[in-house]
Each structure stands twice: as C-alpha cells, then as structure tokens.
Amino acid sequence: GAGVSQSPSNKVTEKGKDVELRCDPISGHTALYWYRQSLGQGLEFLIYFQGNSAPDKSGLPSDRFSAERTGGSVSTLTIQRTQQEDSAVYLCASSSGTVGVEQYFGPGTRLTVT
C-alpha cells in the first residue's frame, strides 16, 4: 500500500518568507507526527496530532511554527517569516495508534532558507 508522502521534496525560500509543507499519512492512521532533522540537532520532535487535534505542541521551536490537520488525514506545517536556522529536513510520520506503536516516515521535505 501507499506510504507516507510529503510535498514538496525540496523547497528553497528567502529569509522572511512563509512556507507550507504538506504531509499525507498512511490511510487509516490516526496519529501523525512532525519531526525535524538537522546536522546540529539530530532528529527533533515538533508536534503530534491524534485525529485533527494536536494535544502535544511542545516541540514547536517558536510561535512562527504552526500546524494543522484536516479530515483526520492531510497535515500542513507552516513556518512564518523563515530564518536561516529553519533550514533542515522536515519529516512526517504516521502510526495506527499512539502508545508504543511504530511510526512510519515519509521521505521528508528539505527546506533551505537563503
């Protein structure tokens, strides 16, 4: 079956612009996660959705970051007024449950802020 898909695969943007990253989880998966992977910080958790609600936003690095999920499926991560330190690979994962269930990852979006 289809895995987690993300778009765009690459995004180059100028400092100060807003960007939207999209994630399409595995069909039927109720939980959706966003992570960020950068050289200096490794893999960091950003936000989690159960259905359309986000009970855990603790990992969002600043109020420039926001995310939403609609219809219990597609999610969008928005970064406003991008900064160079936002450059990273943004990974989306989904799982069929929450407690102790493996997460399946998408290919990521490589964001470069110039």
Added chain:
Amino acid sequence: AQKVTQAQTEISVVEKEDVTLDCVYETRDTTYYLFWYKQPPSGELVFLIRRNSFDEQNEISGRYSWNFQKSTSSFNFTITASQVVDSAVYFCALSEDNQAGTALIFGKGTTLSVSS
C-alpha cells in the same frame, strides 16, 4: 529525563564482518518502548524493530539481531555478515507510556559504512 545515547558516531567494516551498534537509554518510566530505524542514503527512515520494556527476549531477523538488557539500559543491534547494502545511518529511539502521542526520542545515530 528521557535520553538515548549512541556513542558510536561512525563505524567502518569490510563486507562479511559482524558489527554491533550500541544504544543506551535513560527513562524513569517502567513502561517504555524501544525502536531501531535505518536511514539509507536515499534519506527515508525505515522501521526495523520495536521492543516494549516487559519483553527482554532477544530477537533475530535474518542477519539482524537485537539484545535488550534492562539491567544495563541497553538495546544493542548486531548485523551478522554485513553487506554493502547495510551502509546507512542507524537510529535508536525511545518512547514512553506517559507522554501524549509517545513521540520518539532519537539518539544521534551511528553511520555504518560497509566496504566490499
């Protein structure tokens, strides 16, 4: 606080050698879950295995085996008779039962290079 340590940053071996990737974790919970993921050069994280804290049985899957020891808070991964296709970054991760959504806490990863 929860933490995952992969002390080996890079390992280089020659094909057919056995190699063990170390993972040490810290948690205050009695119920937790451990994972290994592989990230090949293509970049996509691939799930390899999950273990819960109540199951200390070692597991073998083909050339892969995992050794979970609660006494030393370790969850080590061994590849037997390594192959070039095993070259990748391997991540160990932890999630806890008391955390909403049980987000994965990753180690920094170990880069394995297998040469022919």
